[in-house]
Amino acid sequence: MPESLIDKITSLAKRRGFIFPSSEIYGGINACWDYGPLGVRLKGNVKAAWMRTMTQLRDDVEPLDAAILMHPRVWEASGHVENFTDPMVDCRDCRHRFRADEIRDARCPNCRSTNIGEARQFNLMFKTFMGPVEEDAAVVYLRPETAQGIYVNFENVRQSSRRRIPFGIAQIGKAFRNEISPGNFIFRSREFEQMEMQYFIKPGTDEDTFEYWRHQRMQWYLDLGIKKDKLRFREHGPDELAHYARKAMDIEYDFPFGWKELEGIHNRGDWDLSRHQQFSGKDLTYFDDAANERFLPWVIETSAGADRAALTLLLDAYDEEPDKDGVRVILRFSKDIAPIKVAFLPLSKKENLTELALRLEHELRPHFVTDYDETASIGKRYRRQDEIGTPLCVTVDFQSLEDNAVTIRERDSMEQQRVSIDRLREALQDALDRIG
Numbered sequence: 001m002p003e004s005l006i007d008k009i010t011s012l013a014k015r016r017g018f019i020f021p022s023s024e025i026y027g028g029i030n031a032c033w034d035y036g037p038l039g040v041r042l043k044g045n046v047k048a049a050w051m052r053t054m055t056q057l058r059d060d061v062e063p064l065d066a067a068i069l070m071h072p073r074v075w076e077a078s079g080h081v082e083n084f085t086d087p088m089v090d091c092r093d094c095r096h097r098f099r100a101d102e103i104r105d106a107r108c109p110n111c112r113s114t115n116i117g118e119a120r121q122f123n124l125m126f127k128t129f130m131g132p133v134e135e136d137a138a139v140v141y142l143r144p145e146t147a148q149g150i151y152v153n154f155e156n157v158r159q160s161s162r163r164r165i166p167f168g169i170a171q172i173g174k175a176f177r178n179e180i181s182p183g184n185f186i187f188r189s190r191e192f193e194q195m196e197m198q199y200f201i202k203p204g205t206d207e208d209t210f211e212y213w214r215h216q217r218m219q220w221y222l223d224l225g226i227k228k229d230k231l232r233f234r235e236h237g238p239d240e241l242a243h244y245a246r247k248a249m250d251i252e253y254d255f256p257f258g259w260k261e262l263e264g265i266h267n268r269g270d271w272d273l274s275r276h277q278q279f280s281g282k283d284l285t286y287f288d289d290a291a292n293e294r295f296l297p298w299v300i301e302t303s304a305g306a307d308r309a310a311l312t313l314l315l316d317a318y319d320e321e322p323d324k325d326g327v328r329v330i331l332r333f334s335k336d337i338a339p340i341k342v343a344f345l346p347l348s349k350k351e352n353l354t355e356l357a358l359r360l361e362h363e364l365r366p367h368f369v370t371d372y373d374e375t376a377s378i379g380k381r382y383r384r385q386d387e388i389g390t391p392l393c394v395t396v397d398f399q400s401l402e403d404n405a406v407t408i409r410e411r412d413s414m415e416q417q418r419v420s421i422d423r424l425r426e427a428l429q430d431a432l433d434r435i436g
């Protein structure tokens with residue numbers, strides 16, 4: 001059977017140091033993943049691009065980094081203790097457990113048995129204890145969404161940054177869910193990172209704000225280079241809405257396992273602030289002095305997954321081309337997403353070539369994320385870089401010692417241009433800008 005795209009990506013990710021199964025030497029732990037050297041750079045680029053778009057390039061969104069562990073009452077107020085559940089069913093024959101929505105034709109997806117138990121509600125929050133003695137300690141939860149850290153800091157951020165409504169608070173951080181059926185590599189895991197923004201607005205301006213943000217968020221994925229025909233919106237039906245949402249629209253990607261959610265845009269109304277006001281007893285209303293009125297802000301939320309975005313970028317960038325040695329695998333990342341921007345390759349291991357290549361690599365390190373490779377044939381080294389998505393290679397050859405010039409090779413066109421070492425930095429920047 002031909003290898004599926006998700007299997008190819010999973011094996012490339014492990015082999016090249018993007019993503020490893022967690023605790024692998026102990027046989028692994030289900031649905032947890034470790035990011036290796038290239039994966040840290042890839043996901044770091046995703047998060048940096050998100051923060052830049054959501055805060056640096058705007059004048060109405062502030063960043064925040066709240067603690068993962070929060071007061072347990074937060075999760076009562078947010079409704080997660082009561083409502084953050086998935087209906088779970090057991091197959092009485094093969095003993096597998098599933099989310100109820102995974103059952104088709106009343107049959108077990110694993111063994112096709114119809115001997116399936118009643119659905120039971122299963123809360124997805126991980127619990128732990130705060131304090132040294134378990135029996136006396138308070139139960140705390142690992143946060144299942146980062147959003148609540150934003151709501152409880154709404155007043156702190158508003159006052160300290162002297163913000164007026166409308167404004168937003170953006171946060172990137174870990175979230176944890178005891179998923180019943182994790183899977184599809186990093187698509188659904190139990191520990192993952194979210195990139196969430198809560199935009200606080202005047203009640204009644206929610207529809208326009210929702211429309212504005214859903215298009216902004218779609219544009220972000222397009223700007224990262226994701227193919228337009230692989231992205232779409234899907235609105236949630238009334239029976240699908242989360243307990244906090246008045247309206248929800250997913251940005252979906254056409255994954256190898258079907259169209260699935262990449263990000264959710266939610267109209268949360270005043271659900272969160274009103275509940276925190278009620279549970280904490282603190283006044284969270286806002287006084288609009290221009291209109292001389294006081295109100296509890298409503299919220300439009302954009303909620304993306306950093307891991308899901310990284311998976312999408314890996315899948316979307318993957319390409320294969322036949323070449324004389326078999327297949328050339330290429331990750332066609334945009335310049336901002338590529339983990340390594342420029343690789344320096346001496347044509348041979350002769351000392352005078354390696355010395356020059358290393359010197360150039362060191363000189364350009366402050367300006368680009370670089371790599372250096374002197375092992376194997378030059379063709380093989382180009383292919384290694386193509387497979388991890390490096391847009392540019394700089395080759396130092398014997399002529400370089402005479403003409404003070406090197407060759408820049410572009411990943412996508414495979415075109416080569418000879419440039420003087422004196423203007424190498426500008427030439428690399430121009431070439432990266434051309435790739436986009």
Ligand code: GAP
Nearest residue numbers: 145147187188189192262263264303304305308
């Ligand atoms: N605060 C709203 C919220 O958390 P969500 O639709 O449950 O909404 C938002 O999650 C995003 O978080 C998803 O679109 C997805 O990208 C990511 N996400 C959710 N659960 C995940 C999981 N188990 N593994 C990886 N990413 C997940």
